[in-house]
Amino acid sequence: MHAADPAVRELLQHGRLDVQGRLVEASNATLFCGIEVNGASAECVYKPVRGERPLWDFPDGTLAGREVGSYLLSEATGWALIPPTLLRDGPFGPGMVQLWVDVEEDSQLVDIVAPDEVPDGWLSVLRAQDHHGDPVVLAHADHQQLQRLAVLDIVINNADRKGGHILHAPDGRVLGVDHGVSLNTDDKLRTVLWGWVGRRLSDEAIDRLGELRALMEGDLAVALAEHITPKEIQAINTRIERLLETAAFPAPSGDWPAIPWPAF
Incomplete structure (x- = not known):
């Protein structure tokens, strides 16, 4: 089932989750599931809240809620950079459910290679x-959708954009996953996508950020308030304003490791 299919949310919200395995490399409980309702079926990731490890610097809310908040912001940009994601009850209690996306074989957009x-x-x-x-x-492609993802990461203050969290789907879409450590009030941007530092944002990105700023004055902020604190919502507004004022990709702050480890 394609992520853009309008039936996806219905399936994720109401489908029966059948746990098929665990992604053991994940630091929090991450379960691979089949999901089915009314003859429609797909695969998804289910991250129960009870399987989250407490983080001293993310004391409020849940990591699952931050994943959903990041998805809401992605959708608000119109770029659809995160697979459909929502909160619901599951076999191990409430948690995040996200559509599983297959990746294009041998089509990396980020890599570690010899200099030549x-x-x-x-x-x-x-x-x-x-x-x-x-x-x-460490290098990455100069790719429009990847650049959009870098802009979204700045907005959500993504503290863990590893190369392995970037998916290149067979239909050409670029998607990001694993946003549980996002949306903090403190500057925690940590990413492998620093290749555009100092470059001017595209006119499209500036237009979308302006639209996002307007949406943050209404229903979008209300929806985000179900998952993050008022201070964290205000911090989103501050980051959007800063991007619009500078119209450029920022450099690392120096107050926080700029690149996650491991990078993949």
């Missing part, structure tokens, strides 16, 4: 050494 193997047109982010002491480069 950076693909043409890619943007270098970091030079380092691998465990053998050989030089490597």
Whole structure:
């Protein structure tokens, strides 16, 4: 089932969850499920709230709620950069349910390569050494949808944009997943997508941010208030205003590690 199918939300909200396995590399309980209702079926990820590990710097609300809040903001931009995501009850209690998206084989948009193997047109982010002491480069594609995702990450203050959290679907869409440590009031942006630092935002991004600012004055803020605090909502407004004022991609603040570890 395609993420844009209007029946997806109905399926995610009311379908019967059948737990098929656990994604063991995840730091919080993350269950892979089949979901079915009225003959429609798909696969999804279910993250029960009771499986979340407490985080001292995210004391309010739930990580599941932050995932849903990030999805609401993605939808408000019109870019649809996060798979359909909602809160509902499941086999282990309330949790986040998100449509599973298959990825395009051998179609990475972020990679760690030798300096002479950076693909043409890619943007270098970091030079380092691998465990053998050989030089490597963290780089990513100069891709429009990836750039949109970088803008969204700034808005949601994503503290964990790993390369493995970026999906390149077979139909060409670029999607982000794992947004539980987003929407904090403090500047915690930590991402592999630093290749556009200092560059001017696209006219499209500026227009969308202006529309998002207007939506934050109405129903969008009301919807977000179900998941995050008033201070965190105000911080979103502040980040949007800052982006509109500078009209450029920011540099790392220096107060927080700029790149997640591991990067994938």
